[in-house]
Amino acid sequence: MTYWDQEKECMARDNLEKLQLRRLKETVFRSYAFVPAYRAKMDAAGIKPDDVNTLGDLQKLPFTTKQEMRDNYPFGLFAVPMSEVVRIHASSGTTGKPSVVGYTRKDVDTWADLMARALVSAGADKRSVIQVAYGYGLFTGGLGAHYGAERLGASVIPASGGNTQRQILLMQDFGSTHLACTPSYALFIAEVMHDMGIDPAGLKLKAGIFGAEPWSEQMRTEIENKLYIKAYDIYGLSEIMGPGVAIECPFRTGLHIAEDNFLVEIIDPVTEEVLPEGSLGELVITTLTKEAIPMIRYRTRDMTTLSNGECPCGRTHVRMQKVLGRSDDMLIVRGVNVFPSAIETVLLGIPGVEPHYMIILERQDNLDIMEVQVEVSEDIFSDEVRKLEDLHKRIAKELESNLLISVKVRLVEPKSIPRSEGKAVRVKDNRKI
């Protein structure tokens, strides 16, 4: 097994926890001293930095939400003067103001290091040619992956997102061995490659590092079969750092969270109660080394489970399962919680069905109607009505038995569902509430 930083990645748990506690105390102290919003929250909760003496004391501290980042727009949560900030990123807010994050020189350095760690975990080394097809800009994906790949000593192709035919040309001509982008964009690239009549077997591409949106195991299989690569899930979010917070190892039984830098909990998104290991809930992250914008108990909105069991790769860091969905992407349809990713999982479980779908929500006579549009690929098309009707019924039945609500399924022509070059938009909520 190859590691980037074996000492940290394989640290004995008791030593790791000592390191975490020391870093947690420092983070809490700095946040209280330098961020008025944190101080106000802690004062209101009657907590002083000195009250944090064990890792368990973390639970005494108030949560931090995306809303607080908006309320303190743009730099209100920064713990350092702007003269110390060397980089600013922002996450696109679908509603309201974006959340803005800053990085000190050391933050950028830590991030590059963690990203290099992630790339090594996904099998890259200094001989790799890494094509970064995440967007460069305010979004953390592009520059995050870029700095990590440079830190590793690999050759970076800063392709950024979009211009798919050029991406494919770069892969062919520059011999990219690794592709970093969103999983839906990887599928889109595979499709365009197919349309261009290019056989991915002729490429040097070996692996992909895919993240920035939830994706399913079936989607992984699909990407791997279409591009002939190994697909690794990477996790990160700009509020915490960017990509590189967690990464799969070659055993791919979850994503190892860089616990020397992040402290994680799972909570019930409604009651905010901390849940025991193995429970499905919202991931909450506390940063341990961030200087510019320390985050205490940040509610990621990402739904997952954690497991502490030993991993054959030798890394001791806790693993999170693939993100099941966002607690705020969660659709509430007739009172039932529905994750778009669960719909994807069902569809991909039906042979021949492509992961191209669209969820349309309407409200008729105070009743929610959920329509799922599924593209009819050549694999599932039949000249016989009965066979297509059977398929139609099967999709509806499997969706209903998995989601526990009735679903109207509509078969649509291929490519009638818009393809995404970034994050996939799969829900159209037309309900007027």
Place this chain on the structure above:
Amino acid sequence: MAKQISVFLENSSGRLAHVTRVLGDAGINIRALSIADTSDFGILRLIVNDPDHAYKILKDAGFTVSETEVIAVRMPDSPGGLADVLDQISEENINIEYLYAFLGFAGGDALVIFKVEDIKKAREVFEKKNINYVEAQDLYKL
């Protein structure tokens, strides 16, 4: 035996117009056509003069297309003509998935396109019973 082109259509007449326009622009002649329509979607079935070309044209235009083996049977265009053929087919336990008629066929005979479960068996039966089926190359030329 003949090749039929089948096209998936979302239930909209605009899409049908689009298919026929795409084929027309490519100089492809539609010889027979049927639409199987449900409340949710439609399947357009076509016999054309150049099925392989039509398949490629439609696929390039973004449609979901398939090629299906069908069999075209020539029968007298008189009352009971089709019934006689159907009787003979059912005697031999050939399952018909669907059938439709050919457009404007000259010569006083009618031409019906059959999709059967077992096309090889159907062909043998037709030969045995002297049912007059039309070979593909002749059919596309009609």
